[in-house]
Amino acid sequence: MLVKVFGSAVHGVEAMTITIEVDTVAGSGYYIVGLPDNAVKESVDRILSAYKNNGFKSPRYKMVVNMAPADIRKAGSAYDLPIAIGMLAATEQIDSTRLGEYIIMGELQLDGSLRPVKGCLPIAIQARKEGFKGMIVPVQNAREAAMVNQLEVYGAQHLNEVIALLEGNAGMQPTVVDTRAEFATAQEQIDLDFDEVKGQENIKRALEIAAAGGHNAILIGPPGAGKTMLAKRLPTILPPITLQEALETTKIHSVAGKLADNASLIAQRPFRSPHHTISDAGLIGGGGFPQPGEISLAHNGVLFLDELPEFKRTVLEVMRQPMEERRVTISRAKVSLDYPASFMLIASMNPCPCGYYNHPEKECTCSPQTVHKYLSRISGPLLDRIDLHVEVTPVPFNELSEKSKTEPSEVIRKRVIAARNRQTERYTHAEGIYCNAMMNSKMLQEYCQLDTVGSKLLKVAMQKLNLSARAYDRILKVARTIADLADTPMIKAEHIAEAIQYRSLDREGWAG
Numbered sequence: 001m002l003v004k005v006f007g008s009a010v011h012g013v014e015a016m017t018i019t020i021e022v023d024t025v026a027g028s029g030y031y032i033v034g035l036p037d038n039a040v041k042e043s044v045d046r047i048l049s050a051y052k053n054n055g056f057k058s059p060r061y062k063m064v065v066n067m068a069p070a071d072i073r074k075a076g077s078a079y080d081l082p083i084a085i086g087m088l089a090a091t092e093q094i095d096s097t098r099l100g101e102y103i104i105m106g107e108l109q110l111d112g113s114l115r116p117v118k119g120c121l122p123i124a125i126q127a128r129k130e131g132f133k134g135m136i137v138p139v140q141n142a143r144e145a146a147m148v149n150q151l152e153v154y155g156a157q158h159l160n161e162v163i164a165l166l167e168g169n170a171g172m173q174p175t176v177v178d179t180r181a182e183f184a185t186a187q188e189q190i191d192l193d194f195d196e197v198k199g200q201e202n203i204k205r206a207l208e209i210a211a212a213g214g215h216n217a218i219l220i221g222p223p224g225a226g227k228t229m230l231a232k233r234l235p236t237i238l239p240p241i242t243l244q245e246a247l248e249t250t251k252i253h254s255v256a257g258k259l260a261d262n263a264s265l266i267a268q269r270p271f272r273s274p275h276h277t278i279s280d281a282g283l284i285g286g287g288g289f290p291q292p293g294e295i296s297l298a299h300n301g302v303l304f305l306d307e308l309p310e311f312k313r314t315v316l317e318v319m320r321q322p323m324e325e326r327r328v329t330i331s332r333a334k335v336s337l338d339y340p341a342s343f344m345l346i347a348s349m350n351p352c353p354c355g356y357y358n359h360p361e362k363e364c365t366c367s368p369q370t371v372h373k374y375l376s377r378i379s380g381p382l383l384d385r386i387d388l389h390v391e392v393t394p395v396p397f398n399e400l401s402e403k404s405k406t407e408p409s410e411v412i413r414k415r416v417i418a419a420r421n422r423q424t425e426r427y428t429h430a431e432g433i434y435c436n437a438m439m440n441s442k443m444l445q446e447y448c449q450l451d452t453v454g455s456k457l458l459k460v461a462m463q464k465l466n467l468s469a470r471a472y473d474r475i476l477k478v479a480r481t482i483a484d485l486a487d488t489p490m491i492k493a494e495h496i497a498e499a500i501q502y503r504s505l506d507r508e509g510w511a512g
Contacts, residue, residue: 001023001024001091001092002021002023003023003090003096003099004019004020004021005020005022005082005085005086005099006018006019006100006102006104007020007079007082007103007104007105008103008105008119008126009075010118010119010123011335012255012338012339013248013251013340014122014126015119015122015126015127016069016072016126017103017127017130018072019067020065020066020067020068020086021065021066021067021068022065022083022086022087022090023063023064023090024059024062024090025064026062027061028060028061028062030044030062030063030065031062031063033064033065034065034068034069034074035067035071036074037073037074037075037076039075039077040067040074040075040076040077040079043077043083046108047080047083047084047108050084050108050109050111050112050159051084053111053112054111054112056088057091059087061091063087063090065083065087067079073289073334073335075289078107078117078119079105080107080108081104081105081106081108081136081162082104082105084159085099085104085163086099088163094163094166098168099166101132101133101134102132102133102134103123103134103136104162105120105123105136105137105141106137106138106156106162107138108159112159113157113159114138114156114157114158114162115140116140116261117137118254118255118256119254119255120135120137120141120144120254121144121145121148121250123145124145124151124153125148125251127148127151132151133152134152134153134174135151135152135153136154136156137153138156139157140262141155141261142154142155142262143155143264144259144263144264146175146176146177147177147265149179153174153175154172154175156172179243180243182264182265183243183246183265185267186267187241187268189267189268190236192233192236193233193236194407195405195406195407197226197233197406198402199226199395200226200230203226203392204230204407204412206388206390206502207346208237208416208485209388209482209502210388211234211237211344213436213477213478213484214344214436214437215344215388215477215478216323216345216347216386216437217344217346217347217386217387217388218308218347218348218349218386218389218390218505219348219349219390220351220390220505221348221391221392221393222350222355222356222359222362222392223355224394225392225393227306227392228306231306232271234271234344235268235269235271235301236413237412238269238344238413238416239413239417240413241266241268241269241300241301243265246265246266246267247265248299249270249300250266252292252296253266253270253297255291256296256297258297269300270297270298270299270300271301271302272294272297272298272302273303273304273305273306274294274305276307276310278294279315280315280318283315283318284318284322284330285330285339286330290330290332292339293328295319295322295328295341296328296340296341298341299339299340299341299343300342301343302344302346303343303346304346304348305345305346305348306347308347309349309350309377309378313379316379317379317381317382319345320385322341323345326340326342327341327342347386349378351371352366352370353366353374354366358391359394360394375505383470383505387437387474387502388478388502389504391504418487419485420435422484423435426447427443430443436477436478436481436484437477437481439480441473444473444476444477447480448476448477448479448491449491450496451490451492453492453493454492454493454495454496457496457497457500458472458475458500461475471503475496475499478499478502479491479496479498479499480495482499483495
């Protein structure tokens, strides 16, 4: 008897419906065709053990399982459950009437219990798009899939529950999630706040500018000055993540298997901080069967690279193109996948190997050549994509001992949102541009016009501070953001002056 069961395959962050055809023919043995990987081929052994331990008969015919489209690679253990259901239906041990109504996914254990799988959110989105009545998934994935409305999602713990549901004998109810209500509640749960940071008002101001304009930034200072503490609080002043952005971000984390069991939408902007020993593939994505990397997991959020010069040069260089295009393409011999990668880069570094170059109190033990060599680990093209270079100095004792709280994140966020709204209005007709950091050369000429005083000030700064040519555009973009924070249509001299101080690494001779 020939039966069809429907599963799904995830490619990139999108899903594709897979038709699993199971047929019984004369002979013996089990054959799975349609480009299955080893995990799919091994599913037969798990399925037969689950049958034996739950009182089902092992098929005594030749079983042919075809996974169509046959030219798409099928990977992972998530096909255990649909293949098991298909084999039972093909041998007429269960009713096959309702198989066409559901997408079925899940990994089988030998006793018939179900284990969670990756990528249920994009699978659910595709299932609704193609008109399926519902999905049957492991109970740990039910809430994730139920974020998609107009789709019945059943969470099962065991193979027997799935069979009972398909035969109409189960009392199972579909999982219901009020996505908007849970999303709104989760947005209010903020663990970190800028009012916990003592002193460093100038650094907070720089990060406010970075958040308002979507600028990348690098913090340069000695150990213990608060660079990491400040960077971790940056997401709390970014505009709240929208429901559409949350869906995009959650899809990526779902595909990567980073969502916790019974998870719902990611309601806070992600903050990713990979270790400096990370590989190229770990950062941008890849592997034998490509998976999202850290830059995609930071989509719509912040990627923090602590101690930037300690990262391998090749790892840092692969970020250059994704930073410009805001997406990354992973190409292999048989597949090419696109992953979103629209993130803010925040990096930190010591000014030298010992960490105390330009320190107001402690003496640096590094030679000028050592300092220069240390800083040169970061290439010019990468620095070219970082708008703000911020020097961080240690906090004096009298500021650390103060009990009064400083400005909270909520207040700073309101100013950032107001500035972002002005930019949204300005770039309404520019496709793909939504913040000052994304302006091209033509936009710089249109939106970053200077008065006479501002032009003279910038000219003098370029000459006297020996700023590089690439600093010119960055100063204009940052000055435009400062003007937006001040709700000023025209860029003034004071905005240019503040922007100039954020170009430390562009000054000739900065490292001796």
